[in-house]
Amino acid sequence: MPTVFCVGHAVQDFVFSVPVLPDRGEKYRATRFESVGGGPAATAAAAIARLGGRAVLAARVGDDAAAEMIVAELAAYGVDCAHVRRCSGCASSVSAVIVDARGERMIVNHLDPALPADATWLPGPADLGAAAVLADTRWPEGALDALGAARAVALPGVLDADRPIPPDGALLRAASHVAFGADALTDFTGIDQPQRALAEVARGLPGWCCVTVGGEGVYAFEDGGIRHYAGFDVEVVDTLGAGDVWHGAFALALAEGRDEATAVGFASAAAALKVQRRGGRAGCPSRAELEAFLAARGMA
Amino acid sequence: MPTVFCVGHAVQDFVFSVPVLPDRGEKYRATRFESVGGGPAATAAAAIARLGGRAVLAARVGDDAAAEMIVAELAAYGVDCAHVRRCSGCASSVSAVIVDARGERMIVNHLDPALPADATWLPGPADLGAAAVLADTRWPEGALDALGAARAVALPGVLDADRPIPPDGALLRAASHVAFGADALTDFTGIDQPQRALAEVARGLPGWCCVTVGGEGVYAFEDGGIRHYAGFDVEVVDTLGAGDVWHGAFALALAEGRDEATAVGFASAAAALKVQRRGGRAGCPSRAELEAFLAARGMA
Numbered sequence: 239m240p241t242v243f244c245v246g247h248a249v250q251d252f253v254f255s256v257p258v259l260p261d262r263g264e265k266y267r268a269t270r271f272e273s274v275g276g277g278p279a280a281t282a283a284a285a286i287a288r289l290g291g292r293a294v295l296a297a298r299v300g301d302d303a304a305a306e307m308i309v310a311e312l313a314a315y316g317v318d319c320a321h322v323r324r325c326s327g328c329a330s331s332v333s334a335v336i337v338d339a340r341g342e343r344m345i346v347n348h349l350d351p352a353l354p355a356d357a358t359w360l361p362g363p364a365d366l367g368a369a370a371v372l373a374d375t376r377w378p379e380g381a382l383d384a385l386g387a388a389r390a391v392a393l394p395g396v397l398d399a400d401r402p403i404p405p406d407g408a409l410l411r412a413a414s415h416v417a418f419g420a421d422a423l424t425d426f427t428g429i430d431q432p433q434r435a436l437a438e439v440a441r442g443l444p445g446w447c448c449v450t451v452g453g454e455g456v457y458a459f460e461d462g463g464i465r466h467y468a469g470f471d472v473e474v475v476d477t478l479g480a481g482d483v484w485h486g487a488f489a490l491a492l493a494e495g496r497d498e499a500t501a502v503g504f505a506s507a508a509a510a511l512k513v514q515r516r517g518g519r520a521g522c523p524s525r526a527e528l529e530a531f532l533a534a535r536g537m538a
Numbered sequence: 539m540p541t542v543f544c545v546g547h548a549v550q551d552f553v554f555s556v557p558v559l560p561d562r563g564e565k566y567r568a569t570r571f572e573s574v575g576g577g578p579a580a581t582a583a584a585a586i587a588r589l590g591g592r593a594v595l596a597a598r599v600g601d602d603a604a605a606e607m608i609v610a611e612l613a614a615y616g617v618d619c620a621h622v623r624r625c626s627g628c629a630s631s632v633s634a635v636i637v638d639a640r641g642e643r644m645i646v647n648h649l650d651p652a653l654p655a656d657a658t659w660l661p662g663p664a665d666l667g668a669a670a671v672l673a674d675t676r677w678p679e680g681a682l683d684a685l686g687a688a689r690a691v692a693l694p695g696v697l698d699a700d701r702p703i704p705p706d707g708a709l710l711r712a713a714s715h716v717a718f719g720a721d722a723l724t725d726f727t728g729i730d731q732p733q734r735a736l737a738e739v740a741r742g743l744p745g746w747c748c749v750t751v752g753g754e755g756v757y758a759f760e761d762g763g764i765r766h767y768a769g770f771d772v773e774v775v776d777t778l779g780a781g782d783v784w785h786g787a788f789a790l791a792l793a794e795g796r797d798e799a800t801a802v803g804f805a806s807a808a809a810a811l812k813v814q815r816r817g818g819r820a821g822c823p824s825r826a827e828l829e830a831f832l833a834a835r836g837m838a
Contacts, residue, residue: 252552254634254646261561263642271632271648273603303573303607310603332571334554334634336646342563346554346636348571 240493241292242486243363245384246279246374246398248297248312248322249331249347250304251518259338268336274518275311277331278374278398281479281519282486287316289508290525291490294366296321296380298353304330315519321361328352341476349376357383363393370394370493372485373413375422378404385412394492398485401425407442415492416447417485423449433457433464446498450484452477456502467502470510470535479518484509487528507531540793541592542786543663545684546579546674546698548597548612548622549631549647550604551818559638568636574818575611577631578674578698581779581819582786587616589808590825591790594666596621596680598653604630615819621661628652641776649676657683663693670694670793672785673713675722678704685712694792698785701725707742715792716747717785723749733757733764746798750784752777756802767802770810770835779818784809787828807831 255270275281283293295317299305301324308330309319329350336344357379363371364387371388373381373395381397388395389412397413401422410416418439420432429435432449440447440459448458455469487508491501508528515521523531532538555570575581583593595617599605601624608630609619629650636644657679663671664687671688673681673695681697688695689712697713701722710716718739720732729735732749740747740759748758755769787808791801808828815821823831832838 252632252634254648256646259563260644260646263559263638263644265645265647268646268648271629271650273632303603303610307603329571332552332573334552334636334646336634338563344560344563345565346556346560346568346634347565348554348568350571 239290239292240369241294241367242286242370242372242489242493243294243366243368243384244279244283244372245296245380247277247376248280248299248308249277249333250307251276251333251335253335253337255337257339259336259342259344273307275308276518278400278482280312281482282372283317284312284315284519285483285486285522286490288522288524289487289490289528291493294318294321296360298323298325298377300328300330300350301326302330304332325353355379360384362387364391370396370489372396372489374398375400375403375409378409381409382412389414396485396489410443414445416443416445417488418449419481420449420451437464450481456506467506469506472510472514474513476516476521477513480509480513483512483522503537539590539592540669541594541667542586542789542793543594543666543668543671543684544579544583545596545680547577547676548580548599548608549577549633550607551576551633551635553635553637555637557639559636559642559644573607575608576818578700578782580612581782582672583617584612584615584819585783585786585822586790588822588824589787589790589828591793594618594621596660598623598625598677600628600630600650601626602630604632625653655679660684662687664691670696670789672696672789674698675700675703675709678709681709682712689714696785696789710743714745716743716745717788718749719781720749720751737764750781756806767806769806772810772814774813776816776821777813780809780813783812783822803837
């Protein structure tokens with residue numbers, strides 16, 4: 239049961255289902271409400287725990303009721319929250335997520351600018367017994383610290399390179415593995431064709447990198463060229479959190495000593511199972527489900 | 539310190555401040571977030587407690603984190619929440635409130651249809667030592683029970699007659715005092731001129747009734763005709779919860795044995811102080827502030 243140290247963003251989403259998205263200053267009635275945790279690093283940590291790994295999360299929250307909700311839910315998944323720091327006088331990140339009948343989402347997020355950027359309090363991955371680090375881009379100082387510490391002890395350091403990627407590129411260079419979101423890669427490179435953009439950015443990076451393109455699968459830059467990993471053909475019900483599950487599963491597979499090709503298959507299978515189920519991280523498969531899915535495709 | 543028994547709706551509002559209201563399925567950034575309690579009966583109860591009365595609230599909440607937030611905030615105001623019932627398997631009422639820079643509000647509310655309507659568990663006002671009852675229209679069965687029980691022991695029973703008023707009119711007839719919101723009165727009567735609508739509806743009601751029309755003041759039906767109580771001329775900063783504060787103060791004044799004219803002045807002064815301050819119920823004045831306001835106008 240290897241440990242993955244996850245560093246980044248944890249948020250509480252207040253999700254309201256409505257027939258049609260609101261568009262003006264009026265009163266609307268929701269048919270359904272759910273309060274669920276989100277945030278790339280936090281959801282990846284929950285996925286790792288579901289998949290049988292040990293996940294330690296470091297994140298900044300406020301000293302408010304939302305922090306209690308965030309930590310209680312992650313703890314229920316089995317995530318170690320000892321390094322989720324309550325920052326006094328700050329607000330936890332929260333979002334109103336309003337979803338219409340077709341799955342279209344209006345998101346209003348609040349991120350407290352007073353949350354301290356300082357990351358010097360982060361434990362080292364070796365102190366945690368971690369076999370890999372996973373960081374998102376929402377707390378760049380934390381990501382830089384953790385990815386640097388992973389590199390110093392020759393552990394895999396995975397960057398979930400989603401919007402917004404700090405333009406100086408320091409986070410990308412700190413990681414041993416960079417997994418771009420397609421939109422974030424376009425923003426960063428100014429090139430809207432994922433394969434071309436990846437080839438362009440890969441030249442400046444010391445490690446392995448890929449871009450995830452939803453159902454189209456994954457393009458990785460390997461041996462000086464682009465390799466395509468096809469996606470699984472499944473019926474998509476809900477994509478919320480699917481990318482985060484992919485990153486968690488990918489980091490866990492590396493922590494287990496798999497090579498990148500095997501880790502991409504493992505992660506894509508986890509995401510393919512997730513998108514077939516309603517709910518965000520709650521739709522993450524168990525390890526047994528994931529292995530059965532891979533075995534049925536001759537990939538176990 | 540007389541007791542007012544408040545029966546009705548308690549909700550948690552997740553309030554996001556944005557420069558401009560969202561209008562499509564995209565991601566928006568909030569500049570400010572607050573999680574605050576709302577609901578007509580619950581906010582009236584908080585106002586009563588601020589104004590030196592004892593407030594006992596009966597309301598239905600779920601067995602969720604929002605229920606904890608609702609009760610914790612009301613308890614901090616000094617509201618007796620022993621009769622706030624946690625309904626197992628239900629969700630508490632919650633709203634996303636998105637406010638733009640001009641104060642315009644988009645509200646998405648979720649009210650769980652599974653919350654049990656049954657009100658037979660409500661204590662009697664006499665058992666609580668209550669000197670008045672205040673009910674809103676969001677839990678008609680609860681309001682009908684409490685207003686009927688007040689009438690049976692000859693206590694004032696105030697109905698906050700805001701949208702939606704059940705069309706059979708039973709709630710209006712159960713109350714000794716009905717305070718209509720202007721829009722609700724228009725909806726109920728089909729007459730958009732408040733004085734005419736009030737005169738029309740008053741004929742069918744056994745008790746005293748009035749309509750509150752914001753800064754224009756209050757029209758009451760007294761001695762067979764319409765009496766106008768002018769509003770106070772104050773600078774309006776935030777009207778959120780002002781109506782609820784008005785109803786709480788009005789019920790408290792009746793519980794203290796004041797006549798209707800005095801109670802209207804007391805309530806209008808409480809609301810006039812509230813609208814000068816940002817925040818919902820947090821802007822409710824203390825008793826000392828209210829008495830100083832009235833004394834300065836020769837009304838103490």
